[in-house]
Amino acid sequence: MSQFDRAYELGKLYCDRGEYGPATDHLREAANGYFAEKNHSSYLKCQTLLLRIFAEREQIEEINATKEKLQDLVLKEGFELNSKTYYFLAVCASYKNQTDDTLDYVQKALSLALANDNKEDICNAIFGLAMVYSNPSVARYADALKEIYNLEVFFQVYNFPELKVSALILNGNILAQMKKYEEAITVLWKAYDALKETRNVVAASYLMIQLGDVYFEMGEKDLARVYLSLAQKSIDSENHVRLAKISQFYASKIGADSQHSYDLVFDEVNHAVTERKLGRIDFKNQFILLDLLRLFVQNQGTIYSKEFLVENVWKQPYDPAVHDNKIYVTIKRLRKLIEPDYEKPKYIFRAKNGYYMNKAARIHFEH
Template identity: 75%
Template sequence: MNLLLRIFAEREQFEDINSTKEKLQDLVLKEGFELNSKTYYTLAVCASYKGQLDTAMDYLQKALAIALASDSKEDICHAIFGLAMCYSHPKIGRQSDALKEIYNLQVFFQVYQMPELQASSLLLNADILKQMKKYDETIEILWRAYDIIRETRNVVMSNVLMGALADTYFEIGDKDMARTYITLALRSIDQENHRRTARMAKTLADKIGGETQSNFDLIFDEANHAVIEKKIGRIDFKNQFILLDLLRLFVTNQGQIYSKEFLVENVWKQPYDPAIHDNKIYVTIKRLRKLIEPDYEKPKYIFRAKNGYYMNKAARVHFEH
């Protein structure tokens, strides 16, 4: 149910959120169901999406009490996180209480593996510190969140993180860095399915101002196995590991010519045999070009030399580790 609500929220389907809340309430009033901690948490999420923060906090207190009574660590952590989010809201303004709840969560995360909730708590922590104008600490916390998000490969959280970095750098006064991160976020967001994140990113881009086009022709997103090309947009490599390894080699050493022998031994991990590998290299380079070149007939990234292949040194490439 919580996952479904997150999907509704991202798609900004507020009628569906309201309907979900009403169905839960009907189950309680008409069917006599006893609410457990997860249900109270779900009701709190519904209320918070509607801006009913006092109601949400009431539900979360009940969720926490039930979770503590049953000693359900996962439910306890979700209730604490929900309270921290409500406390940190500008309408509530209890940032110090929010930070206390976040620090309480760190104790649980030392023992229990809940990576997505841990990353969410770090993002919230960073947002509070940014409100307090503690920018160095904010950036440090955001990069801690990045380490977790990279492992979970949660695309929505990755985009939220990039937006948070953009907003923080904007507050510091580094507009160029802010534009880089917000552009990366905008080009990565699924505009149809993640409307809420897209709307927030566009609002932030408008606030930052200036050019929102990337300063880079290619952005190699190592964490998500993807590339963002300036004209094409996001290109997912999915299970195309050879193509990804080949491109990684080229972008990390622009202008360096790699012989066919080197490519076979370092990408395919095989001894070079021209009878086997010459055509394989040709076909693979062709596939890679079709993926990343805006105009396949006039390549601007991967060039052929007499003794191998190389990445155009003039291409503006950014490597996201």
């Protein structure tokens, strides 16, 4: 196995576990290596998985850049995209509610899969069709269920556990949209049993959210909140951006406890912060830390230079010899207070020219 093969396998492993940060690093390393070797088929495998990651992280610019790279490969090298790549292009389009593009990509994926008699690719494309038909803007629920039935026929012969779980969750979603809630619950619990084979954290979170929504529609509001809370405890808002937004939408709909709906709740009056996993953190008599955090949470994603922080938080003229180490130590103290895992910060990030609050974090500011 070559260096790039190992990088690809590691990237795929991390991707399957929902750890998209390290997955992206390994897949990019493999993609660059394969491209240099003109190993286009392996390069395509990497870009296909990266599309899957970018879709879940809602990295639109990355999706567009990847599509441009693939288009260049087709135009300049005469290379043809495969069924799986078209399928994940369809997933990306569906997440942006581009129904026509989604259907176009799915049909291309199915055509290529049938031509090559690749059963897994055929099943992916069929799932894609069911996904398109189940979109509320299309609302062809009977057609969507027919495609799900077609998949069940394949699953009797072929073992595609990840896809089987996804198909069952989608089936439950379709039945719920048709207001067949009892049937939906039965199917979703089948998905739960199938998950025991895959142990996919991301799929489990989608399932818990779907269960919560169906129970809510059935009038079981307390049960709905339990399942939504279980989902939210498993969601890494930096990695699972789309999933975090979906859970936040349903938390608002169901009326879940606000402490579980946000990653951080900044309590201005009581000089405290509630972190979803760590609980309440008291900032009394820690004014610099509180002022620093207030600046970050009120302006998520804005990068603040060291000069700006010193002049606006410490109220002093910036002197690198005095302040560089002071800023480093203060950020370290703040991270140790609010980060569930100090070694893997999810809130305060460092940029080339300063620090910023992760814009994907769900933050509520209480005045």
